Amino acid sequence: MEIVLISLLNGLVYGMLLFMLASGLTLIFSMMGVLNFAHASIYMIGAYLAFTVSQVLGFFPALIIAPILCGLLGAAIEIYGLRRVHHNGHIAELLFTFGLVFIIQRGVQMTWGMLPMAYRVPAILDFPLFTVYGANFPAYRGFMLLISAGMLLATWLLLKKTRIGLIIQAALTHPQMASSLGHNVPMVFTIVFAGGCLLAGLAGVIGGNYQTTEPGMAEAMGPIVFVVVVFGGLGSLAGCFIASIVMGVIQTFAVVIDYSFIDFLKPLGISVTADNLLTEILTVPVARIGALLPFAMMILILLFRPRGLLGTRDT
Amino acid sequence: MNGAFGKSWLWIAAVAFALLLPWCFYDFHTARHSGFMLSMLSQMGMMIILALSYNMLLGQAGLFSLCHATFFGIGGYATVHFLNAAGDGDLPLPMEIIPLLGGFSGLGLAIIFGYMATKQRATAFAMITLGIGELMATAALMFHHFFGGEGGVSTNRMIDHSLFGLTYASGVQVYYLILAWTLIATLAMFFLTKTPLGRMANATRDNFERAQFMGYDPRVVRFLQFSLSGLFAGIGGALYAITYEIVTFDALAGPLSANALLMAYIGGTTVFGGPVLGAVLITLLQSGVSLMSNSWLVYVGVLFISMVIFAPSGIAGLIMGHKPILRAGKLGQLVVPYIRVLVPGLLLVLGFVGLVELTSFLTIGAAQGKTLVLGGNKIDVHATMPWLVSAIALFGGGAWLRIEARHFRRVWDGLMADLKSADGKAERVLA
Incomplete structure (x- = not known):
């Protein structure tokens, strides 16, 4: 029971972090039809920038400055890069962001070195928030939940209740009409791309000290975020939210489950003694294949619902 | 085919x-x-x-x-x-x-x-x-x-x-x-x-x-x-x-x-x-x-x-883009423009490589205990000079390349237009 509760809480924290990344990716995708491969790289830059800024000014200024810098970087990428390759089609745009991954990856290593950064949770938030069944729940994770929930609310309000949100929605579904009505659609694109990068940067700031700030963090996070976006249905924010939470919870639960396939077969009187590939698949505990689960789930859902959980359209 | x-x-x-x-x-x-x-x-x-x-x-x-x-x-x-x-x-x-x-x-x-x-x-x-x-x-x-x-x-x-x-x-x-x-x-x-x-x-x-x-x-x-x-x-x-x-x-x-x-x-x-x-x-x-x-x-x-x-x-x-020009035997006209583009291009590349290598040796190289050696001379990555030279090469080369690229573009477009009108004439003759 205690494991269930703690895993659920941790899964929620991780899921919300995933959502912060995946929501930006989904927004950019549904707007521009571009899947930004460099999204996780922006997340990494956010973490590194937050580390550098927090060394000088402290954590809370970094919480604001680093995402803004990431947003500006995103705007620059859109204006000087994506816009130029836009007329060559979606594949060219995908390739462009794919190339960015290499450059950012190596650029970060060149600027900050190969070793993990000592980016720590700020002292003011470094205490146990409450205790469940003898296990501490760190206050910082509560803070992460707060930030991500606040971000979720703010994005929702911005999209649904403000004028700019209305224009964004209009440009999303009817770009030509919005353009004819005198709205600057390319600028809306830039804003959305920058906004997505800002969210990724924010995720980096709060995720950098929750996980480790090191050059491999983009590579570790990237595929999971893409799985979330595809699992939820490309272009669907609600599906993306559900998928993030599901993935977060499943991944944290998988770590603590020690069962394997063979445990389900045992009641049927089946046991294995041989030593080959099949028995290895049957006897490997869930905890060890945790890293594999998201990809297996994605393939499963695509087999039965090719558009993902809540996706409404093909690409 | x-x-x-x-x-x-x-x-x-x-x-x-x-x-x-x-x-x-x-x-x-x-x-x-x-x-x-x-x-x-x-x-x-x-x-x-x-x-x-x-x-x-x-x-x-x-x-x-x-x-x-x-x-x-x-x-x-x-x-x-x-x-x-x-x-x-x-x-x-x-x-x-x-x-x-x-x-x-x-x-x-x-x-x-x-x-x-x-x-x-x-x-x-x-x-x-x-x-x-x-x-x-x-x-x-x-x-x-x-x-x-x-x-x-x-x-x-x-x-x-x-x-x-x-x-x-x-x-x-x-x-x-x-x-x-x-x-x-x-x-x-x-x-x-x-x-x-x-x-x-x-x-x-x-x-x-x-x-x-x-x-x-x-x-x-x-x-x-x-x-x-x-x-x-x-x-x-x-x-x-x-x-x-x-x-x-x-x-x-x-x-x-x-x-x-x-x-x-x-x-x-x-x-x-x-x-x-x-x-x-x-x-x-x-x-x-x-x-x-x-x-x-x-x-x-x-x-x-x-x-x-x-x-x-x-x-x-x-x-393959050069094929029609080659066929018309006008490839020679591109040699001078190419050289004019190549020089600033090379400068740009050298400047970029210089900056990347300097940055890289400042962090990764330092961690691995390596030093940057160019032509047998050790280069101090903390000195201003190599950074300045690279930056000037990068930006100067970039600005120069922009001008030369515009010139190259003009020559290229001119050649292409010539070829097209020549083709048009040939077709008219055939017709």
Whole structure:
């Protein structure tokens, strides 16, 4: 029971972090039809920038400055890069962001070195928030939940209740009409791309000290975020939210489950003694294949619902 | 097809060159081939197959796949197991046929994954293949029986069973085996582009709705193309296993998939031979530059992005662009403009390389205890001078290049306009 509760809480924290990344990716995708491969790289830059800024000014200024810098970087990428390759089609745009991954990856290593950064949770938030069944729940994770929930609310309000949100929605579904009505659609694109990068940067700031700030963090996070976006249905924010939470919870639960396939077969009187590939698949505990689960789930859902959980359209 | 026919001398020359190349680095004093050159040439062979088979997806069918190394890797792993079985006497097949078995392993897996992935196209297809690639890479580290975990699986290629009585003890025999299979695979892929399937792949790439109206199922076309490209990638992987006698996780993981994409794209996806150029170039760079510099990925990344922005048809596409000018015999008029562009371009590149290397030595190099040496002189990365020189070269070269590029553009457009009006006149005369 205690494991269930703690895993659920941790899964929620991780899921919300995933959502912060995946929501930006989904927004950019549904707007521009571009899947930004460099999204996780922006997340990494956010973490590194937050580390550098927090060394000088402290954590809370970094919480604001680093995402803004990431947003500006995103705007620059859109204006000087994506816009130029836009007329060559979606594949060219995908390739462009794919190339960015290499450059950012190596650029970060060149600027900050190969070793993990000592980016720590700020002292003011470094205490146990409450205790469940003898296990501490760190206050910082509560803070992460707060930030991500606040971000979720703010994005929702911005999209649904403000004028700019209305224009964004209009440009999303009817770009030509919005353009004819005198709205600057390319600028809306830039804003959305920058906004997505800002969210990724924010995720980096709060995720950098929750996980480790090191050059491999983009590579570790990237595929999971893409799985979330595809699992939820490309272009669907609600599906993306559900998928993030599901993935977060499943991944944290998988770590603590020690069962394997063979445990389900045992009641049927089946046991294995041989030593080959099949028995290895049957006897490997869930905890060890945790890293594999998201990809297996994605393939499963695509087999039965090719558009993902809540996706409404093909690409 | 006068294009394909007219180029055949080029292919024959390339093959003859590849046949002779190991002997150019033959050391007559020790009567041995250069091991480094042989392994680099062998690597080129596999990478040519990998890049060409990748281009069956990206260039010919417009599919952006991110799991191509999966099939390369599975071909490699399977070949290790086949070789082990052959060595034990359980598999009575000669060495020359074994790459085909590796290819079939790639084909089998590509059929399974292709069934799932080709349900979608464009972006969704890319995402699914990314998932498949990650799935297989994670699985490779997890299941030790087939993949051997982190250490990989190893074998011995001297199975003592060959059609030509060869032992494959020396690198040069392996090189000729690789060359033969590279040739077979390349020819097969070339003829595939001439079949109805190859044509329909192009059609679904350009306009899948129209292809649908014509009664073809674009999904089936994608599926066939994907499976067949898995077959060829598997052959490449088999050659990898035979050359190195060990296959690890690297042969299957994401970086190799990315490499396949880089080679195909930089070489040029619109021309059949483009990926060959890309594979040769990237392998050369990889063997050369990566020994000298920590930052080789930055260079490749920047090269790739510049190609995406400025030359989406790749190197081969750039070369093909000169064809009409060559035919009109006006290539000479481009020499001076080229030199004028090349000088600031070189300056720009040098400045960029300088800045990257300085930054890199400030952090990574310092951590590894290395110092930057240029022409025998140590360079102090903390001094202002080298940074200033590089920055001036970068920005000065960039500004200069902009001016020269505009001039070049004018000359180029003028030539093209001349050619067009000349063509028009010729047509009018004919009419």
